[in-house]
Amino acid sequence: MYSKTENKTAALYTLGCKVNQYETEALAQLFREQGYHIVDFSEKADVYVINTCTVTHLSDRKSRQMIRRAKKTNPEAKVAVMGCYAQMAPEDIKNIAGVNVITGVKNRRNIMQMLREIGEEPRVQVDELEEAYFEEMPLGEVRRTRAFIKIEDGCEHFCSYCLVPFARGPVRSRKLENIKEEVQRLISLGTREIVLTGVNLGAYGRDLEGDLNLTKVIRELDCLPGLGRFRLSSLEPTDFTMEMIEAIVDSEKLCSHLHIPLQSGEDEILKRMNRRYNTDEYRKLVNLLRYVLPNLAITTDVMVGFPGEKEENFERSFKFVEEMAFSRLHVFKYSPRSGTPAAKFKDQLSPQEKDERSRRLIRLGEKMAEEYAERFVGREVEVLFEEEVPGGYLEGFSEHYVRVRAQAVPEKKGDIAAVKVKEQNKEYLIGTPVTS
Numbered sequence: 001m002y003s004k005t006e007n008k009t010a011a012l013y014t015l016g017c018k019v020n021q022y023e024t025e026a027l028a029q030l031f032r033e034q035g036y037h038i039v040d041f042s043e044k045a046d047v048y049v050i051n052t053c054t055v056t057h058l059s060d061r062k063s064r065q066m067i068r069r070a071k072k073t074n075p076e077a078k079v080a081v082m083g084c085y086a087q088m089a090p091e092d093i094k095n096i097a098g099v100n101v102i103t104g105v106k107n108r109r110n111i112m113q114m115l116r117e118i119g120e121e122p123r124v125q126v127d128e129l130e131e132a133y134f135e136e137m138p139l140g141e142v143r144r145t146r147a148f149i150k151i152e153d154g155c156e157h158f159c160s161y162c163l164v165p166f167a168r169g170p171v172r173s174r175k176l177e178n179i180k181e182e183v184q185r186l187i188s189l190g191t192r193e194i195v196l197t198g199v200n201l202g203a204y205g206r207d208l209e210g211d212l213n214l215t216k217v218i219r220e221l222d223c224l225p226g227l228g229r230f231r232l233s234s235l236e237p238t239d240f241t242m243e244m245i246e247a248i249v250d251s252e253k254l255c256s257h258l259h260i261p262l263q264s265g266e267d268e269i270l271k272r273m274n275r276r277y278n279t280d281e282y283r284k285l286v287n288l289l290r291y292v293l294p295n296l297a298i299t300t301d302v303m304v305g306f307p308g309e310k311e312e313n314f315e316r317s318f319k320f321v322e323e324m325a326f327s328r329l330h331v332f333k334y335s336p337r338s339g340t341p342a343a344k345f346k347d348q349l350s351p352q353e354k355d356e357r358s359r360r361l362i363r364l365g366e367k368m369a370e371e372y373a374e375r376f377v378g379r380e381v382e383v384l385f386e387e388e389v390p391g392g393y394l395e396g397f398s399e400h401y402v403r404v405r406a407q408a409v410p411e412k413k414g415d416i417a418a419v420k421v422k423e424q425n426k427e428y429l430i431g432t433p434v435t436s
C-alpha cells in the first residue's frame with residue numbers, strides 16, 4: 001500500500017459506451033481515495049487517464065487525439081491509457097510520445113501503482129482475456145441521481161463486424177451480493193435510478209455457478225427498499241426468455257423501456273452480420289412485448305452501409321424500422337475493423353452512400369420519437385428530475401425514457417415526481433408537477 005497523494009490533480013476522459021463510463025467513474029473514485037482532486041479534462045492536471053474505445057476507426061482516432069491533447073495541455077503530466085483500443089493495439093499507443101502507462105480492459109486498479117513506477121519507456125500491462133473473472137470496481141462514494149452500474153463484462157456473440165469480443169473477452173458476471181451491496185450503497189447516497197449495464201447484459205450469469213441470470217437480478221432489485229426505479233441498458237433479441245419477460249412485466253420498479261439492438265431490418269444482411277435472428281423473430285418479440293406492456297418504449301441501434309448492403313436491402317431495412325415504430329433510434333455507419341470477417345467482405349460501400357442512408361434513418365428516428373412521445377400528452381408520467389434548465393424548468397427522463405420539462409419545484413430536483421404532460425415540443429414534453 002502506498003501513501004496518499006495530497007494536492008495532486010487527475011483528469012479522466014471516456015470514449016465509447018456506458019460500460020467504459022462506469023469504469024472511468026470507478027477509477028476516478030480510486031484516485032480520490034488516494035488524495036487526488038479530479039479536474040476537467042481540459043484543465044492542467046498531474047495525471048491524465050484516457051479510457052479508449054475501438055468500436056469504429058473513428059473511436060481509435062479520437063482515442064489517439066485525446067492522448068495527444070492531454071500531453072499538450074500539460075507536457076509534464078503522466079498519461080495512462082486503458083480500455084478496448086489499448087487492449088487491441090498497445091503498440092499503436094506506445095508510439096504516441098509521452099504515454100507512460102498502457103493497460104487494457106483488465107488490471108485497471110493497478111494504474112496508480114504503475115504510474116508510480118514509470119521509467120523512460122511506457123509501462124505496458126495488457127493481459128490475455130481467457131481467464132474468466134469479473135474485476136470488481138465499485139463506484140464507491142459517487143453521489144448521482146441516476147447511476148450506471150456494471151454487472152457483466154465480455155461478449156461471445158462474434159458479430160461479423162465487431163471487435164468487442166476480442167477486446168473484452170468471454171462473459172464474466174458480477175456476484176449478486178456485490179451488485180446488491182453497490183446498489184444499496186448508492187441508494188444511501190441519494191441515487192434514485194440505477195441503470196444495469198454490461199457488454200452483453202443478457203448473458204449475465206452464464207459463467208456463474210447455479211441458475212443465476214438476469215431474471216433473478218431483476219426480481220432481486222425489485223425488492224430492494226429505497227430504490228426508486230431501475231433500467232436495463234441493452235439486451236440482445238436472442239437474450240429474452242419467457243421467464244425474463246414475466247419478470248419484466250411483474251416488476252414494479254423496472255422502467256417501461258428496453259433497448260434491443262436491431263442493427264439491420266433485412267434478413268440477408270442480418271445473416272452476413274452473424275446476428276443469429278431474423279426480422280420475423282425480432283417482430284414477434286416486439287409484438288409480444290407490446291402486447292404485455294402496451295406503452296413500452298423500445299429503442300434500438302441500426303447500422304447502415306454494411307458491406308453488400310444494396311439499395312434494395314437498405315429500403316427493406318428502412319421499412320422494417322418504420323414498422324417497428326421505435327421510440328428512439330441510434331444510427332451508426334459501418335466502419336471496417338481489421339481482424340473481423342466483415343472487413344474482408346467484398347462490396348464495401350462509399351462514405352457518400354453511408355452518409356445518405358444514415359441521414360434518412362436519422363430523420364425517420366426523429367419522426368418516430370416524436371410520434372411515440374405524443375401519446376403522453378394529457379397523461380401523467382413519472383420523471384426523475386436531474387437538472388435545472390433555462391426558463392425556470394427542471395428536466396429529466398420519464399420511465400419511458402422521454403425527456404420531460406416541468407416548472408421548477410426545487411425540492412423535486414434529484415427525485416422522481418409525477419408530471420401532468422401539457423404539450424409537446426420537438427425534443428421534449430412540457431408539463432406541470434402533480435401536487436399530492
Ligand code: SF4
Binds near residue numbers: 155156164236
Ligand atoms: S453482441 Fe455483437 S455487436 Fe454486441 S458486443 Fe457482442 S459481438 Fe459486438
